[in-house]
Amino acid sequence: MSQHSYQPQEIKRREDKSIRARMLISCPDRAGIVAAVSQFLYEQGANIVQSDQYTMDPEGGMFFMRIEFDLQDLEKRLSSLQEDFTRVSDRFSMRWSIFRAVRRKRIAIFVSKEDHCLLELLWQWQAGDLDADISMVISNHNDMRGLVESFGIPYHHVPVTAETKLEAEAKQRELTAGKIDVIVLARYMQIISPKFIEQYHNRIINIHHSFLPAFVGGKPYQQAYDRGVKLIGATAHYVTDELDGGPIIEQDIQRVSHRDNVNELKRIGRHIERIVLARAVKWHVEDRLLVYQNKTVAFV
Numbered sequence: 001m002s003q004h005s006y007q008p009q010e011i012k013r014r015e016d017k018s019i020r021a022r023m024l025i026s027c028p029d030r031a032g033i034v035a036a037v038s039q040f041l042y043e044q045g046a047n048i049v050q051s052d053q054y055t056m057d058p059e060g061g062m063f064f065m066r067i068e069f070d071l072q073d074l075e076k077r078l079s080s081l082q083e084d085f086t087r088v089s090d091r092f093s094m095r096w097s098i099f100r101a102v103r104r105k106r107i108a109i110f111v112s113k114e115d116h117c118l119l120e121l122l123w124q125w126q127a128g129d130l131d132a133d134i135s136m137v138i139s140n141h142n143d144m145r146g147l148v149e150s151f152g153i154p155y156h157h158v159p160v161t162a163e164t165k166l167e168a169e170a171k172q173r174e175l176t177a178g179k180i181d182v183i184v185l186a187r188y189m190q191i192i193s194p195k196f197i198e199q200y201h202n203r204i205i206n207i208h209h210s211f212l213p214a215f216v217g218g219k220p221y222q223q224a225y226d227r228g229v230k231l232i233g234a235t236a237h238y239v240t241d242e243l244d245g246g247p248i249i250e251q252d253i254q255r256v257s258h259r260d261n262v263n264e265l266k267r268i269g270r271h272i273e274r275i276v277l278a279r280a281v282k283w284h285v286e287d288r289l290l291v292y293q294n295k296t297v298a299f300v
Helices: 008-014 033-044 074-092 116-127 145-149 165-176 194-199 220-227 262-285
Strands: 020-028 047-055 062-070 095-100 105-111 132-139 155-157 182-185 204-209 231-238 248-255 289-292 295-298
Touching: 020 033, 020 074, 020 289, 033 047, 033 062, 033 074, 062 289, 074 095, 105 116, 105 165, 105 262, 116 132, 116 145, 116 262, 132 165, 145 155, 165 194, 182 262, 204 262, 220 262, 231 262, 248 262, 248 295
Parallel strands: 105 132, 105 182, 132 155, 182 204
Antiparallel strands: 020 062, 020 095, 047 062, 204 231, 231 248, 289 295
8 A cells, every 4th residue: 555645635625726717607698609708718828627508598588607717827817817808798798707716715604503504514614525715603602612613713602682683793794894705504593684685695695494485484394294294305595685585506305204203304304404505505615606686507
């Protein structure tokens, strides 16, 4: 056996992403979009390594594109590349963004008392499977402090009551201002205000059981058990002013039967929630999502 062995996460961390960029595009569909983008990147000396596109309707619908490319001296050339690309984007009425792959997104995780979704994100981050930095965890309870700090991640306890909600949110905004790219609500059992949501438009991801809106309110698994459901699941979505009504990112389900009691339904539900949320976060930080109206296009 070789004296030198490398773990998969070590190999991932050694990859050179300094020349890799991702471009997201949405625009009205018409002929020539792919050709124009490809020709532009070719003229810039870029090498396209992955390209995905989707059209809602070739006759007057919307067109979406995600393209990854390598370009030498990307950091120095990015500003001029963006400026030059406006000639293409203006011609096709594009909304577009370019992200450097080396620039890892900074995550703040909000959590209450349930730890399953938080743990999944921490494990994936520790293993190198989540290409982002978990900058902080914010909770309205102190229960998770020891767990989070064992990963070397700052933990902020911000209590929330009906009387202190505005003060608590002001503290949360102070903690995250200028330091965070995306917020993940990992079973955070508080409603986020419209003002906070506006500040992080399409950058707050939530997870909930997929019984909604069938089983609203408390004890959804008890309600589901009483109705004898045959499928349970979870939904990850962007947060909007409409409670649990934002653009859906990912969903999954598992079949259950009359043999599963309430505790078993909860166990199965927790497993689905953690996997679905982790997928949604991974796709977001890898710039795989485009939002149009109240839907997402996920290039995965």
